[in-house]
Amino acid sequence: MRPGTASTPDRYGRVDVLLHWALAAALIAQIAFGFLLDDIAPRGTPARAGVINLHKSIGMVLGLLAIARIGWRLSHPAPAWPASMPDWERRAARIAHAAMHVCMVIVPLSGWVASNFIKYGVDFFGLVKMPPFGSPSPAVYAFFNGLHDIGAWLLSALVCVHVIAALKHALVDRDGLFSRMWTFQSKEGATQ
Numbered sequence: 001m002r003p004g005t006a007s008t009p010d011r012y013g014r015v016d017v018l019l020h021w022a023l024a025a026a027l028i029a030q031i032a033f034g035f036l037l038d039d040i041a042p043r044g045t046p047a048r049a050g051v052i053n054l055h056k057s058i059g060m061v062l063g064l065l066a067i068a069r070i071g072w073r074l075s076h077p078a079p080a081w082p083a084s085m086p087d088w089e090r091r092a093a094r095i096a097h098a099a100m101h102v103c104m105v106i107v108p109l110s111g112w113v114a115s116n117f118i119k120y121g122v123d124f125f126g127l128v129k130m131p132p133f134g135s136p137s138p139a140v141y142a143f144f145n146g147l148h149d150i151g152a153w154l155l156s157a158l159v160c161v162h163v164i165a166a167l168k169h170a171l172v173d174r175d176g177l178f179s180r181m182w183t184f185q186s187k188e189g190a191t192q
Contacts, residue, residue, distance in 0.1 A: 010079050011180035019069045020181055023062070024159075027104065030058055031156055053123040056115055060124065063108030070101050082175040093165070096158055103155035107148055114144035 012020070033040075033055055041051035081090050115122050117140040121132040134140065170178035 010176070012079060013076070015072060016076065016078075017181060017183075019065075019072060023065055023069055023104075026058075026062055026065070027155070028159065030055070030062055031152055031159075033058070034152055049120070049123075050126075053126070056111060056122045057125045059108040059111050060122070063105060063112070066101070066104035066108070070105070073101075079180055082177055084173070084175050085177070096161060096165075100155065100158045100162065103151050103158060107151040107155055110144045110147040110151060114141050114148055117141040117144065 037051060037055060041047040081093070085093075112122065116132040117134045117137045118132065119136050122130040124130055166178050166181075169175055
């Protein structure tokens, strides 16, 4: 493995940092896109289908990236928490991270499943028409679309808590927790 690609005892490796920030930016943009769908393309307008399919297509890609990130995390342990971090804070961080990872999979998955119980299916970036695997069912669609919406709100709340906690560690605690995910460092520790 190349130096800097895996986590060390005190900081995340390059792959961790890249996956974290790329997925974070993309998820925040996708969540905003989802919340603004009705403003961008109101229901009943000709642009609606294209905008919805773009949201679905991006969501499917982000779901796969989230699974890749989770796989990477499971096979590449995170650095240890700072010794100064209280036990309750460590437990809360573990629970919040696990909940975010679950949401990053459930939100796109439930959106995709919901799409399979309406007559439209998914037109993946206008390249591949994916017909629904299920028969149209308003009840099944409503359940999975509701799960999608609730998951998006929960993920949004968890992201806000995550950002606030990261800023607390950077600006108040100054315990090095934030900096280990902020920049790349070479083997010698110099910021790149």
